Amino acid sequence: MSHPNLASIFNKDEKRVDWHDKALWFVRHKRDRSVHNVKGWESLRELGHGIKAHTLSNIDNYLIQFEVNALNNGVQVHWAANAEEHNQIVHKILKKNNAKKVVKSKSMLTEECHLNPYLEADGIEVIDTDLGERIVQLAKEPPSHVVLPAIHKDRHQVDELFQEHLGTEPCDGDPQYLTAEARKHLREKFIQADVAITGVNFAVAETGGFVVCTNEGNADMGAHLAPVHIACMGVEKIIPKQEHLGVFLRLLARSATGQPITTYSSHFKKPRKGAKMHIVIVDNGRSEQLSRPDFRASLHCIRCGACMNTCPIYRRSGGHSYDYTIPGPIGSILSPGKDLKKYSTLPFASTLCGSCSDVCPVKIDIHSQLYKWRQIITKNTPQPFIKKKSMKVMGQIFAKPSQFEKIGKVARWSLRNLPKSFINSKPNAWGKARDLPKGPKQSFDDWHKQREDNKLKNK
Amino acid sequence: MANRDTILASLKANKPKLIDLPFIDAAVFDEQLDLAAEFTKILEVVGGNVVAVSNDDEIASHLQNSFSELPIKYSTIDESYGSIDLETIANPKDLENLDVLVLESTIAVAENGAIWLADKNLPIRVLPFITKHLAIIISKKDIVPYMHQAYTKLNNTESDDYGVFISGPSKTADIEQSLVIGAHGALSLTVYLKG
Structure with a gap:
């Protein structure tokens, strides 16, 4: 089963998830207090x-x-x-x-x-x-x-x-x-x-x-x-x-x-x-991992678990959601080397916030390696239809500034005016547990232009 | 042997070009610690009990007062204190009921409260683990600031066949992160700090 599916099983007991999240964050705090000394x-x-x-x-x-x-x-x-x-x-x-x-x-x-x-x-x-x-x-x-x-x-x-x-x-x-x-x-x-x-x-x-x-x-x-x-x-x-x-x-x-x-x-x-x-x-499989220049530093790991304690995904999805002996961020960079297909969802179980790399005692660039595995996985394993399509569409939109501006206008208007039931409908995974922000009237581009104009006027 | 050679050959083929081994400059970490004070503070944080003493009589009387109820004792320092003869121990399992063990150490580490015990001051390896209560005598002059100095000291003496750094009594927090002192090893650790 994929990481999201297993995580949703763990997430059924909300109180337990909260406890798990806080308990591990507390361990992370103890780590901070200790290393600052x-x-x-x-x-x-x-x-x-x-x-x-x-x-x-x-x-x-x-x-x-x-x-x-x-x-x-x-x-x-x-x-x-x-x-x-x-x-x-x-x-x-x-x-x-x-x-x-x-x-x-x-x-x-x-x-x-x-x-x-x-x-x-x-x-x-x-x-x-x-x-x-x-x-x-x-x-x-x-x-x-x-x-x-x-x-x-x-x-x-x-x-x-x-x-x-x-x-x-x-x-x-x-x-x-x-x-x-x-x-x-x-x-x-x-x-x-x-x-x-x-x-x-x-x-x-x-x-x-x-x-x-x-x-x-x-x-x-x-x-x-x-x-x-x-x-x-x-x-x-x-x-x-x-x-x-x-x-x-x-x-x-x-x-x-x-x-x-x-x-x-x-x-x-x-x-x-x-x-x-x-x-x-x-x-x-270790000698094989050693052959991969981008990923061999994962073999530095001394199994302290700090990357798990600090990871916002691990803390809220539990170790079993990784379905690999070593869970958490370090497990997510070790496992694809063992079986790219089976563990293809693990490098995506990350916000790429980089906290894992920051606490790693042997300075493994965990979040960069997560990003690099994503590139390999996307090329080599079948991706979900919606994700594939939406990435393609996003790519096209971002490639043309004029089109981006037009779509942006529509999107901002939609976020202000369309009903929640539509905005948070099934294809929008983000809307499952959270609401999207209210769309501002002005785009960032417009705001920046206005600001520059004001600066000139005030000179 | 086939496996060994295949594994080594594949590691050799897959390893990167030689990278330099960094040099450990222990001066980078030096904070001019007050060694005895730091050692005492840390050992108490990890659940140990530190007793400053000026002579062996004080140790003897403290031991007497602390563990007088407990019958089965052994000391590598003071023969008269022990109630068992290790010569009669055919199997380490026979030490199962040991109540109190007194040992001596010559290396302790200020930064983490760890004390080095090795084969030379350890007639049977399982002793400091199987005993209910462990007492270790250490001189203030034998405290080093950090692990780096501890290993320098170990490198300069004859190598031990077995040795262990012990920092506090055995403990676990595996049930809902609640700390419980006394897992499988000693339930308590008392350190007599001499000098």
């Missing part, structure tokens, strides 16, 4: 951008260096060209270790690869351990935000889900009680797990180590208790040196939630004694 914030963003751009320009060599160091650290390294291979590799490791129970901390990559259903089909239990992810897992839904996976759910829905699945008492949605119950429930899962899967926020070529950031401590609870730890990363997670973590860890949490840093920033290098560690490095 950092001296040299813009220099920090420049560095983030520069380090990522450099890394992409030498990415193959950094990945080779990372592999050599990781192997020396006693970590097994696997490579997957696509989602299918990624799932097969993980499955094989689980089989080899007779694993039946898996705990997984947040990893957008494993969401992208649809790892859970793949493993569940073989009778393996996969428990998402981030509270928000556990909530959406129980609801059988995908996350709707990269940092706040259950932001589309209210406390009463969580209350009901927990009553049904965890056997909790009705509590009128008390977050304190629900979180405490989730802690107990997941504690048991951590203790029983055969394998822990985590994502990777940053992989360091220089050391062969990788960093995982959480606030809950769930990645560490999983990885330090289970005998096997599998970390899954996209190729673009690589950074050259450990010192570069100083830049990215300063940027990440401040941009995401306004925290100065996540509660836990865990640096894994060697497995603990007696345990095993695997890293799965995944391409799945």
